[in-house]
Amino acid sequence: MALPTTPSFRLDGKRALVTGASSGIGLACAVALGEAGAEVVVAARRPDLLADLVEKMRVAEMKAEALVLDVSDVSTMQTLVTENGPFDILVNSAGLARHGSAEDTTExxxxxxxxxxxxxxxxxxxxxxxxxxxxxxxxxxxxxxxxMAHVGGLDRAVYAATKHAVEGFTKSMAIEWGKRNIRVNTICPTFVLTPLTQSTFDRPERRAWIEEKIKLGRVGKVEDIMGGVVYLASDASALVTGTALMIDGGWTAE
Incomplete structure (x- = not known):
């Protein structure tokens, strides 16, 4: 009897583009891919932070380079992706939120x-x-x-709407490109403590609400995302496409 072989989680020889890489989840994803052997192009709008990240990754013997990129400037972004690609792996962590009540949302x-x-x-x-x-x-x-792509939340109508949309186009792209062996998935974190989310956690009533909803009883750390991104980027997930990897501490289980 021949024993099966576990597919590799290694990413040696792969090129990865990580947007929103200058801080938080994006930075953690870039490091995770770099540790797994990928050549990582870290992209964001802030060149100083990118330069610091690249230097630190190279000191840690990872392959990294910087690309100043604004994802919302579609024409320029697509030109830069074409000029610097192709990329075997994409991690799109660029995003923002403007939280507030639905009735106060402005156009x-x-x-x-x-x-x-x-x-x-x-x-x-x-x-x-x-x-x-x-x-x-x-x-x-x-x-x-x-x-929030799978539930609703206080003061998050616009943010939740955009993330529900991401889930929709991810599934459709996965269907269209499956025969080309291009896999498309999402990672869905719970509330993760970063400098950008600190203001939410500074509100005692919000922190209590968050911790009550997370069944594991703690908020997320960027390190909680790192294993998941390596899994989805690697051959270990070769039959996974069009799906959402929930890293939410059980928030959406109910």
Whole structure:
């Protein structure tokens, strides 16, 4: 009897593009892919933070380079992806939120969030996929979504709407590109403590609500996302596409 062999979680020889990589979840994903052996192109709008990240990754003997990129500027973004690709792996962690009650939502707030979280994410995923198709390569495209793509939340109507949209186009792209062996998935974190989310956790009533909803009884850390992104990027998830990896501490289990 021949024993099966566990598919590799290694990413040696793969090129990865990570957007929103200058901080938080995006930075953690870049490091995780780099530790697994990928050559990582870290992309964001802030060149100083990117330069610092690249330096630290190289000191840790990872392969990294920086690309200044604004995902919401679709035309320029797609040109840069074409010029710097193809990429075997995409992790789209660029995103923003403007939280507030639904009745107070302004058109400007809606457009700002949707332009990055939906429009930018859509055309970024398209651009990376087109690069793979041009050279006939397989790939793994990962959009950082949210548990709010599957539930609702206080003061999060616009944010939840955009993340529900990400889940929709991810599934459709996975269906269309499956025969080309281009996989498209999402990662859906719960509330993760980062500098950008600190203001939410500073509100005692919100922190209590969050901790009550998370069945494991603690908020997320960026490290909680790192194993999941390596899994989806690697051959270990070769039959996984069109799905959402919930890293939510059980929030959506009920």
């Amino acid at each position: 400007a707030d809606f457009d700002c969030v949707a332009d990055l979280n939906v429009k930018g994410a859509y055309f970024l995923t398209q651009a990376v996929a087109k690069g793979l198709m041009m050279v006939g390569k397989p790939g793994s495209l990962i959009n950082i979504s949210s548990q």
